[in-house]
Each structure stands twice: as structure tokens, then as C-alpha cells.
Amino acid sequence: MTRRVPRAFYDADARDVAPRLLNKVLVAGPVAARIVEVEAYAGAEDPGSHSYRGPTARNATMFGRPGLLYVYFTYGMHFCANAVCGPGDTPTAVLLRGLTPLRGLEIMRARRPKARRDAELCAGPGRIGQAFGLTRDHDGADLVRADRGVTIVDDGTPAPDEPGVTTRVGLREGAGDALLWRFTVPGAVGLSRPT
DNA sequence: ACCGGGATGTTCT
DNA sequence: GAACATCCCGGTG
Numbered sequence: 001m002t003r004r005v006p007r008a009f010y011d012a013d014a015r016d017v018a019p020r021l022l023n024k025v026l027v028a029g030p031v032a033a034r035i036v037e038v039e040a041y042a043g044a045e046d047p048g049s050h051s052y053r054g055p056t057a058r059n060a061t062m063f064g065r066p067g068l069l070y071v072y073f074t075y076g077m078h079f080c081a082n083a084v085c086g087p088g089d090t091p092t093a094v095l096l097r098g099l100t101p102l103r104g105l106e107i108m109r110a111r112r113p114k115a116r117r118d119a120e121l122c123a124g125p126g127r128i129g130q131a132f133g134l135t136r137d138h139d140g141a142d143l144v145r146a147d148r149g150v151t152i153v154d155d156g157t158p159a160p161d162e163p164g165v166t167t168r169v170g171l172r173e174g175a176g177d178a179l180l181w182r183f184t185v186p187g188a189v190g191l192s193r194p195t
Numbered sequence: 196a197c198c199g200g201g202a203t204g205t206t207c208t
Numbered sequence: 209g210a211a212c213a214t215c216c217c218g219g220t221g
Contacts, residue, residue: 039213048213058206075214076203082213095213114216126214170213
């Protein structure tokens with residue numbers, strides 16, 4: 001059983017959507033993997049968010065409708081993927097940080113020859129971009145319509161009742177101990193770090 | 196296992 | 209000109 005995830009699912013604050021996105025499945029053509037680690041990014045009140053200082057050419061997709069895929073380029077070599085949330089036109093988003101590979105493992109291995117183990121294929125936001133072949137061409141794709149072959153589906157696995165909750169990773173601004181906006185499936189394969 | 200630094204180029208100040 | 213929602217490699221213990 002595989003259900004489409006409707007737009008209404010994304011039409012709420014990323015901090016509410018993020019834990020509910022756990023155990024859903026990211027699909028890009030023949031490649032699929034289970035979402036086991038995410039981070040929420042809010043808008044004007046979140047100094048760690050790309051949308052904090054208002055719209056720019058790069059973050060335009062975050063200001064679009066909930067359910068879009070926001071792909072950004074960072075550190076001169078990595079593409080990272082987010083699900084745009086809301087509510088409404090509020091520019092929040094959920095960063096995908098860790099996935100458990102499910103289908104298309106051979107393709108992922110070919111795209112990520114440096115990965116030593118399958119658990120490393122999608123363990124980290126930049127690695128997800130590599131394994132799924134994401135580039136700026138995917139920025140703005142509509143996940144709800146499987147635009148450009150990219151979508152998120154529900155295969156019947158519920159989100160955990162008690163997800164792991166920690167601070168966000170890799171930030172200067174917005175890294176405060178009070179901002180517990182990283183969510184994980186405890187013990188899952190494909191986490192970017194153990195906890 | 197843990198840590199430090201280099202890669203690489205876009206984006207914003 | 210600095211920062212960057214990162215990754216990989218080579219050092220040391």
C-alpha cells in the first residue's frame with residue numbers, strides 16, 4: 001500500500017510537519033529511500049533559516065506553496081533537499097538529512113562510489129543530493145504532483161510515537177540549545193550521526 | 196575513534 | 209571578501 005501525500009500535509013509549520021515526515025518515502029524515478037532524519041527551518045523568527053532575511057533568488061522556492069521541493073547548493077559542491085511547508089505562504093521548510101535506502105541501490109552506489117557501506121549512501125544532506133541525483137534543475141519541483149519524477153509517498157509505516165529530538169547540525173546562527181528542531185527515527189539505518 | 200583541514204563555487208555583505 | 213543547513217581524507221592515539 002502506497003499513498004500519495006496530499007498538499008494539506010505540508011500546509012503547516014515545518015516544526016510540526018518535520019516529525020510527521022519520518023518514515024515516509026522519498027522517490028526520484030527508480031530510486032527510493034525512507035526518511036529517518038530531518039530538521040525544521042522556520043521563517044522570520046529563525047536566524048538559521050535561509051528565509052530569515054527575506055526572499056532572494058536562491059530561496060525563492062521557500063516562499064512558494066507548501067509541497068514544493070527546495071534544493072539549494074552549498075559549500076561549492078553539495079545539493080541539499082527540503083520539503084517546503086507553511087502554513088500558507090509562510091516560508092518554512094524541512095531539510096532531509098538522513099534516509100534508509102530502499103530501491104535503486106545499484107544506481108545510488110554508482111552515483112556515490114566513495115560510500116563504503118550502503119548505510120552511508122544517504123546518511124547526510126549532501127549525500128542524499130548525490131544518491132538521488134538532485135541538482136538545481138529539481139528546485140521548485142512539486143512533490144505532490146511528482147513533478148520531475150520526485151515525490152514523497154506514504155507506504156503505511158507510521159511516524160515514530162517518540163522520535164529522537166536534538167539541536168540542529170552544522171549551523172552558526174540558530175544553533176541554540178533551545179531549538180530542538182532535528183528529528184530522527186531512533187536507531188534507524190542512514191542517520192548522519194548515531195543519535 | 197577522533198580530530199583538523201582542504202575542496203569548491205555560489206550567495207550575500 | 210566572508211560565510212556556507214557538507215563531505216572526505218589523512219593524521220594521530
